[in-house]
Amino acid sequence: MNYQTVLNEIIEEVQPSLTRGKVANYIPMLAAVPATKFGMAVQSMDGETFKVGDADEAFSIQSISKLYTLTLALKDQRRALWKRVGREPSGTPFNSLVQLEYENGIPRNPFINAGAIVIADIVRSRVADCRRALLEFVRARSDNTAIENNSEVARSERETGFRNVALANFIKSFGNIDNVVDEVLDFYFYQCSLEMSCVDLAKSVFFLANGGNCPWSGEAVLNPRQTKRINAVMLTCGTYDAVGDFAFRVGMPGKSGVGGGIVAVIPNRLSVAVWSPGLNAHGNSLAGTLALELLTTKTGISIF
Amino acid sequence: MNYQTVLNEIIEEVQPSLTRGKVANYIPMLAAVPATKFGMAVQSMDGETFKVGDADEAFSIQSISKLYTLTLALKDQRRALWKRVGREPSGTPFNSLVQLEYENGIPRNPFINAGAIVIADIVRSRVADCRRALLEFVRARSDNTAIENNSEVARSERETGFRNVALANFIKSFGNIDNVVDEVLDFYFYQCSLEMSCVDLAKSVFFLANGGNCPWSGEAVLNPRQTKRINAVMLTCGTYDAVGDFAFRVGMPGKSGVGGGIVAVIPNRLSVAVWSPGLNAHGNSLAGTLALELLTTKTGISIF
Amino acid sequence: MNYQTVLNEIIEEVQPSLTRGKVANYIPMLAAVPATKFGMAVQSMDGETFKVGDADEAFSIQSISKLYTLTLALKDQRRALWKRVGREPSGTPFNSLVQLEYENGIPRNPFINAGAIVIADIVRSRVADCRRALLEFVRARSDNTAIENNSEVARSERETGFRNVALANFIKSFGNIDNVVDEVLDFYFYQCSLEMSCVDLAKSVFFLANGGNCPWSGEAVLNPRQTKRINAVMLTCGTYDAVGDFAFRVGMPGKSGVGGGIVAVIPNRLSVAVWSPGLNAHGNSLAGTLALELLTTKTGISIF
Amino acid sequence: MNYQTVLNEIIEEVQPSLTRGKVANYIPMLAAVPATKFGMAVQSMDGETFKVGDADEAFSIQSISKLYTLTLALKDQRRALWKRVGREPSGTPFNSLVQLEYENGIPRNPFINAGAIVIADIVRSRVADCRRALLEFVRARSDNTAIENNSEVARSERETGFRNVALANFIKSFGNIDNVVDEVLDFYFYQCSLEMSCVDLAKSVFFLANGGNCPWSGEAVLNPRQTKRINAVMLTCGTYDAVGDFAFRVGMPGKSGVGGGIVAVIPNRLSVAVWSPGLNAHGNSLAGTLALELLTTKTGISIF
Numbered sequence A, B, C, D: 001m002n003y004q005t006v007l008n009e010i011i012e013e014v015q016p017s018l019t020r021g022k023v024a025n026y027i028p029m030l031a032a033v034p035a036t037k038f039g040m041a042v043q044s045m046d047g048e049t050f051k052v053g054d055a056d057e058a059f060s061i062q063s064i065s066k067l068y069t070l071t072l073a074l075k076d077q078r079r080a081l082w083k084r085v086g087r088e089p090s091g092t093p094f095n096s097l098v099q100l101e102y103e104n105g106i107p108r109n110p111f112i113n114a115g116a117i118v119i120a121d122i123v124r125s126r127v128a129d130c131r132r133a134l135l136e137f138v139r140a141r142s143d144n145t146a147i148e149n150n151s152e153v154a155r156s157e158r159e160t161g162f163r164n165v166a167l168a169n170f171i172k173s174f175g176n177i178d179n180v181v182d183e184v185l186d187f188y189f190y191q192c193s194l195e196m197s198c199v200d201l202a203k204s205v206f207f208l209a210n211g212g213n214c215p216w217s218g219e220a221v222l223n224p225r226q227t228k229r230i231n232a233v234m235l236t237c238g239t240y241d242a243v244g245d246f247a248f249r250v251g252m253p254g255k256s257g258v259g260g261g262i263v264a265v266i267p268n269r270l271s272v273a274v275w276s277p278g279l280n281a282h283g284n285s286l287a288g289t290l291a292l293e294l295l296t297t298k299t300g301i302s303i304f
Helices: A003-017 A062-076 A078-084 A093-102 A113-126 A130-142 A151-160 A162-173 A181-192 A198-204 A224-237 A240-249 A286-299 B003-017 B062-076 B078-084 B093-102 B113-126 B130-142 B151-160 B162-173 B181-192 B198-204 B224-237 B240-249 B286-299 C003-020 C062-076 C078-084 C093-102 C113-126 C130-142 C151-160 C162-173 C181-192 C198-204 C224-237 C240-249 C286-299 D003-017 D062-084 D093-102 D113-126 D130-142 D151-160 D162-173 D181-192 D198-204 D224-237 D240-249 D286-299
Strands: A039-044 A049-053 A194-196 A254-256 A261-266 A270-275 B039-044 B049-053 B194-196 B254-256 B261-266 B270-275 C039-044 C049-053 C194-196 C254-256 C261-266 C270-275 D039-044 D049-053 D194-196 D254-256 D261-266 D270-275
Touching (some): A003 A039, A049 A198, A062 A224, A181 A194, A194 A198, A198 A261, A224 B224, A240 A286, A240 B224, B003 B286, B062 B224, B162 C162, B198 B270, B261 B286, C003 C286, C039 C198, C113 C130, C224 D240, C240 C286, D062 D130, D062 D254, D130 D194, D130 D198, D151 D181, D162 D181, D198 D261, D240 D286
Antiparallel strands (some): A254 A261, C261 C270, D039 D270
16 A cells, blocks of 8 residues: 555645634644644554654644553553543533533543543552653654653643643542542643654554554553553544544544544554644544545545 | 354353343343343354354344344435434433433434434335335345244333333424334334344344445445444444443444344454343343453454 | 502503513414513402403413412322422423433422423322313312313324423333323323413412412312412422522512413412513513512512 | 420420431531530520520531622622522532533522532622631621631531532633632631531521611611522522422521531521531431421411
8 A cells, every 4th residue: 555645645635624623722832833734644564654744743742642641551550440430432522520420430431531630640659750651651652752741731731721620629529539639630731731743643553553562662562452452442432522423434443632633543554643733523633534534535444 | 263163162151141141121022031042143254154052043133123224224315314313422321311402302323212213214204114124124134034023022112112202202302203203113113123043133234244245135235435334333332331341342343132132243354143131231232242252352353 | 558559550661571572482372372462460368359451361371280280189199299299499401301310200390391290190090080170170269160271272282292292201111100191191281271361360379378278169278288388389499490580589489381371479468470471581471570570579578 | 476485395306306317427527516416596586586405506507608608799799690600499419510511600509519619709809808707797697706717627628628629620610710719719618617506697697587687786788679589599599409398398598508507587587597417318407407397387487
């Protein structure tokens, strides 16, 4: 398969869609990103990286980071983890808090904010310097030691993130957070403020397409069974309340972020990352979703 | 792959689990089915059918029928269908009615009861004799002209199905049912009362593993794109409020019924059906889910 | 107190408000009522009836009838009744169905539709000819044998009342309706289609201001304790999801109907009925609520 | 009316009920209060104070304080206040958070925790030293300069009140809190930790039975219209999710606290306070509610 040709076609076809989405504006630094940015990178099984557009430009990965912290938590904890967070899709956005109440502080899955906060709490309890551990994990997965976080983004989110503070305290009231709430949130906002490029991101999730193995570090990040399971959770829970639509149109396990990035994998075939800041009504990158749909259409590759 | 060996192992291993589930008892004829029944059938790409246990015994397929009516509706209507029913997982069972209210009578997906009732309404509007059309469709897909419905089961469900009557009238109050409610429900209870064996069921969904083509009838039931999409909807919505857990453990698109049957497919590899009447807390066959999990574990086949 | 002077002032002051409300239009016969109709009648403790405007014109009493069926049910059943229906306000309209689900088919109070349907079921189980019994009860309370129901209104509501059919079947699914759903709904739609004037209505609820005694029939309808309690339920549940606002502004126990009527009482002082078809956002008569507020302001009478 | 005789009878009759309730135990200082404590005080229109049992012993008033802060907020702000907090009953406890979400951060009424936090924010914005202002208000209303708060109770609630922190941050995320969340909560936990006796409490709310006038301070605390309206809000919202039951059984506007206290008024007749630490399932004092019911039964006084 000539992925480069496919990527070249895709960037042409998505141009009219770039400005149809709405760039996140709840913090100044996200609002300042031009809607016309577009990058995409594919990492194939034979070790090649294909890329197009702004694929080397770092941007705010936001919720994509939930995939890394979940992996870190799973490496350590495994079964016990699923007692503290579910693995079912969350239904309507409307339900987030009522479901927490109905289900006694157990978030529905690790990819909604509530669940990611619990995962952050788990990682914080296990790892002495959790920020450093996460940064090293991400750098190793991406084969790029230059990756950093943006502390101004973290601070902005911290100052305006009242709803996340509410979520964390609500979960704490059910006893499902062990550490001090402020410290858990500091780590949570840290992870969201990491900045990576499409090339970094595509490489970083390649182990999920590769049975858990990371070729450049030579590390078995997860075993094959864990790998399949993370992919399953991504498919059913990775794109907010649009998982059904994403599976229907794209047909890959994927995880999106409010910065406009999406990562996805097709097991034993490829990993991919795309970036377009304009979001659709569900909070997923509008042109990014379209680009992934074009990728599956043009290559005929799908898990279904 | 020697599927027969695998099936022989599975039936041994699930024995202790057969009586751990709870047989549906809301109507007498379902309650009367022995919990010890177990059957399983695999239809492979090269045309072979493998089977074990009670795989030739017909049982009440119940909600598995929603897959057939959705296929019938999709053949005719396509895009318009998705304006009347969503394709997102439903969240907690608790939310079924509140979501209908919140979302103005548009059911979340075609596999919850509310959605299947809308699909039944769509089929009823398009096809003169919808019962006959459905029966012929099912017989053609299963290559078995002996398949019938059980009118006593249909009548029992009709007499006690107050919640479905409530759902249908509630949807009608939003204008999302065109026909007379009683006629739609008659068709709905008819479809649920069809009786098929594991062999019938495995054959009947083989087209979903085969790009939409049904070998024994020679018919292109759906095109490849529609086929992928039905599989995606099955994966994200096919097993009630346990879709995340089912994807996590089994990793196949599947559809279950309260009679204890489950059908599933792995695209380009196989279709499978399993039957064990005891249900888990989510209403899916307990030993049936385990059997499918064993199938993926033993064969290493998975979409993830 | 010269109530006639007060009524004369009120009808002047509400004129600009008559057309600010929205006349119910879900059935043709309600939609056809002119928004400019306005009537009001006060029944004082010394036996005098004061009236103004269209106070002698009969209109569709709709949900005001729930007060009569509750009284009938209470006469017979008392404590057992409160096991089948609560007496708490219902919160947002949004919650009607979810609360029924959460609270196992026990409606929150007898004045929401769900609760009134259960009350209709109770009356139907106790009284052989429940329509006749209700009609005789209403005629005796109003001292007017000419009161009738409007069968065309009942038929219209029956044909379009899918949401009430849904509610009744949903409650039945929890076992909280004993009779056949259709028969219960026939009685329910019958009661809503009664037609009475403001004079009829003010007289009909006078027993609630008078310790349970109906002067013109000489009957002790309820004992003083039951009377106080019905008034309490009216105050906390009688005006849909606007009970707080109604208590805040009007300060009387009252019951409204979608036909634009409201009845209210001040214990040991007066009973009152008002009619203006235009409804506010909560489904209560807009000018009718204002008229009652003016009555308490001008007379200084209030329970608070 | 000889209220002393009535109180003497009541304390006898409630004895068997004192230990049937459940003393609040979420903080140690509340858990330590003996369930056998019982006090009651009536303040009559002619200036006499009647009391029985532990009526002079100060206890933690908790949510009763919401009545004082609402009065303070109403004195200053009036209409604008009702744009930031509703005046409708809250429905089931289950709904607190979902209703906040559904209604964009506007709490249903000033007596649920969410509403009281908004009121605390309003008072904090208006009054320089809000703690001092509240303390002086309470002392003046009770004619007792010895009233204090318990700083250990405030600290305990602060340390364990994760749910209130969640509520406050959630409301802040909708823009309905102006001050820094921690400062608003400090004031909120301060008000809840005030300690008063039944005699203090009965005197403190006497102005609500007396058209807004406080005899011992000679101050017109509220005008008659405001007074009626606070009483209306108390009746429809003052006793958590048991307002209907409380109105049905007791028939007085009242406000309860988790410390086991309840205050109530009958306009132009009396104010009353009762204390019994054991709570019923709704969080209201079990024997306290019974004592108020006995008071209305024995005296025949009721607003209905």
